[in-house]
Amino acid sequence: MPDTNLSLWKASAEDKLNFPLLKGSMKADVAIVGAGYSGLSCALELAKKGLKVVVLEANTVGYGGSGRNVGLVNAGLWMPPDEVEKTIGKEAADVLYHALAKAPDLVFSLIKENQIKCEATRKGTLHAAVGKSGLRQLESRYLQLNSRSAPVELLDQKAAQSRIGSDCFSAALFDPRAGTIQPLSYVLGLAKAAMGFSAQIFEHTKVLSIKGEANGYHLMCSSGAKVVADKVVLATNAYSEHIFPELKASFVPIQYSQFASQPLADDVLAQILPGKEGLWDTCTVMSSLRLDQAGRLIFGGMGGAGLNTRLLQWADKRIHKLFKHLPKLDWQYAWSGQIAFSQDHLPHCHQLDAGVYSLIGYSGRGIGPATTMGKELALHLLDEKHVMPLALTKLSPVSMREMKRSFYEVGAHVYHVGQVLT
Numbered sequence: 001m002p003d004t005n006l007s008l009w010k011a012s013a014e015d016k017l018n019f020p021l022l023k024g025s026m027k028a029d030v031a032i033v034g035a036g037y038s039g040l041s042c043a044l045e046l047a048k049k050g051l052k053v054v055v056l057e058a059n060t061v062g063y064g065g066s067g068r069n070v071g072l073v074n075a076g077l078w079m080p081p082d083e084v085e086k087t088i089g090k091e092a093a094d095v096l097y098h099a100l101a102k103a104p105d106l107v108f109s110l111i112k113e114n115q116i117k118c119e120a121t122r123k124g125t126l127h128a129a130v131g132k133s134g135l136r137q138l139e140s141r142y143l144q145l146n147s148r149s150a151p152v153e154l155l156d157q158k159a160a161q162s163r164i165g166s167d168c169f170s171a172a173l174f175d176p177r178a179g180t181i182q183p184l185s186y187v188l189g190l191a192k193a194a195m196g197f198s199a200q201i202f203e204h205t206k207v208l209s210i211k212g213e214a215n216g217y218h219l220m221c222s223s224g225a226k227v228v229a230d231k232v233v234l235a236t237n238a239y240s241e242h243i244f245p246e247l248k249a250s251f252v253p254i255q256y257s258q259f260a261s262q263p264l265a266d267d268v269l270a271q272i273l274p275g276k277e278g279l280w281d282t283c284t285v286m287s288s289l290r291l292d293q294a295g296r297l298i299f300g301g302m303g304g305a306g307l308n309t310r311l312l313q314w315a316d317k318r319i320h321k322l323f324k325h326l327p328k329l330d331w332q333y334a335w336s337g338q339i340a341f342s343q344d345h346l347p348h349c350h351q352l353d354a355g356v357y358s359l360i361g362y363s364g365r366g367i368g369p370a371t372t373m374g375k376e377l378a379l380h381l382l383d384e385k386h387v388m389p390l391a392l393t394k395l396s397p398v399s400m401r402e403m404k405r406s407f408y409e410v411g412a413h414v415y416h417v418g419q420v421l422t
């Protein structure tokens, strides 16, 4: 049985940083709640410009999606660009498209500038088609991206097979702008960079309430500490708890689980993703595949709260189907995380009060978008005339939240059981 208490990312992070608990009370220009990519990218930009910034994290830096994800640094959004256009209109969609097309550039340049050691590998990603419907999906996505000058390439089955090492995919869409990272190391690197510009970061400091008073917003913390700030950024995404229950109601939480094998032998590695791209597929119950620097195979799939044995059986079965020559893997780590799917599957920047903002709803595509939106919100806080690539919105609840959550969770479970039994 793999170790379910330790994710691969925690085990392999080079910098094991610890941050203090906040005691007493303090003042700040901006208080940021949540130490993931959104909060720390925002903190870094504000601190660089000389503002007094405090980041309050309920658990540890990267505890949320930022320390648990697959590490695929993709351009754009999970939703195809034509769909985005239908949802928010052509003009707004164009602005968002161009900002997020450059998101991997921003991530990889921050890594370079701040010398973040996070296994950064910019060899592109592959969106792999399953069956005829997957192929149709990718053909349509390719045309949409191509018409927007994205440098993507649609690989036929043979080319996909040689890039992936499996004959199970009918095609693959290659995006050279993308890459992979060790996600927890990246977020820890952002924290270190922000501290270098005097941002203050506190762990195990849960914000329990926020109240607007004449001298600013008062944030009361679990440690009994208090922060008084002119502005507040809630960067809690799928891990929104304790404050503003409306935030939690604005997304559907979906679990995603991953398994990491022992490091594979060189002759095996030469046959699986030899170009070191990261991969995700077109299935509704999506799965992902990538390697880390040590040569471990990391396989993930939607669903799996509690990481049950059925999920492990499914991982074994799926890997055997994909790579028939591969001996049974020794899964050493297993972990899961929560994704925040918004009503329209787009990220949002909500304004909750005159000086309170929330970045939320990345819908499973957050490394580039959260890094971008954190920085963009910082620029807006510094100068209200700065127009962000996403218009500020009012918070609204997702419709039929519990039904949708059960639908995804039960759907994923049924899919996994079905695959194990066939």
Ligand SMILES: Cc1cc2nc3c(=O)[nH]c(=O)nc-3n(C[C@H](O)[C@H](O)[C@H](O)COP(=O)(O)OP(=O)(O)OC[C@H]3O[C@@H](n4cnc5c(N)ncnc54)[C@H](O)[C@@H]3O)c2cc1C
Binding pocket: 033, 034, 035, 036, 037, 038, 039, 056, 057, 058, 059, 060, 061, 062, 063, 064, 065, 066, 067, 068, 069, 070, 071, 072, 073, 074, 205, 206, 207, 208, 235, 236, 237, 238, 239, 240, 241, 242, 243, 256, 257, 336, 337, 338, 339, 359, 362, 363, 364, 365, 366, 367, 368, 369, 370
């Ligand atoms: C399993 C998984 C796989 C994914 N794979 C990818 C991928 O390959 N590529 C990609 O682009 N995106 C991926 N994503 C999405 C991406 O990880 C997220 O969108 C991104 O990390 C969101 O960052 P964030 O900073 O907004 O939130 P988070 O990283 O979730 O941070 C929120 C933080 O807020 C803290 N918090 C909550 N409430 C409070 C409080 N009251 N007081 C103080 N702190 C609080 C939490 O403890 C948490 O640390 C994946 C997500 C998951 C879960």
